[in-house]
Amino acid sequence: MRPYSKDLRERVIAAVETGHSAREAGRLYRVSESTAIKWVQRWRATGKIEAKPYPGTIGSRLDSVRDWLRGLIESEPDITLEEMRTRLVDEKGLRVGRGTVWRFCRREELTFKKNPARRRARSARRGCGAQALAHPAASS
Numbered sequence: 001m002r003p004y005s006k007d008l009r010e011r012v013i014a015a016v017e018t019g020h021s022a023r024e025a026g027r028l029y030r031v032s033e034s035t036a037i038k039w040v041q042r043w044r045a046t047g048k049i050e051a052k053p054y055p056g057t058i059g060s061r062l063d064s065v066r067d068w069l070r071g072l073i074e075s076e077p078d079i080t081l082e083e084m085r086t087r088l089v090d091e092k093g094l095r096v097g098r099g100t101v102w103r104f105c106r107r108e109e110l111t112f113k114k115n116p117a118r119r120r121a122r123s124a125r126r127g128c129g130a131q132a133l134a135h136p137a138a139s140s
Contacts, residue, residue: 003051004031012036013043062104065092073110081105 008029015025016036026036043049062069065088072087073079079087081101088094088101105111 004035006050009039009049009051012039013049016040060104060107061094061096061100062088065094066108068092069104070108070110073105
């Protein structure tokens with residue numbers, strides 16, 4: 001989603017300045033009442049009409065343990081996301097979801113590709129598959 005235009009925000013604030021309530025201004029300009037109320041509250045508190053920066057600050061709960069996690073992955077290259085989560089709780093007291101750990105690894109460009117140093121995560125496949133049997137009726 002994109003933020004509402006500055007022009008629309010200015011019109012809602014102007015309507016409030018001329019005596020309308022924030023709810024009335026929201027209805028008048030077809031924005032939700034709660035949105036109009038928030039705009040007016042922000043304008044009264046800070047004097048700003050512009051939208052807040054989007055998408056805002058993106059940080060991770062794992063930023064504080066970045067070096068520790070990178071060292072863990074270097075020392076144990078075959079560690080799984082679940083094992084990382086367990087170690088985070090046990091050693092750092094930090095509870096996070098698997099997705100948080102995965103996004104951290106992706107952002108840090110830490111990949112877990114199969115190579116000779118790391119064994120397959122699943123059982124090996126059989127190769128080409130079963131050989132076709134000759135149909136007994138075809139040989140007579």
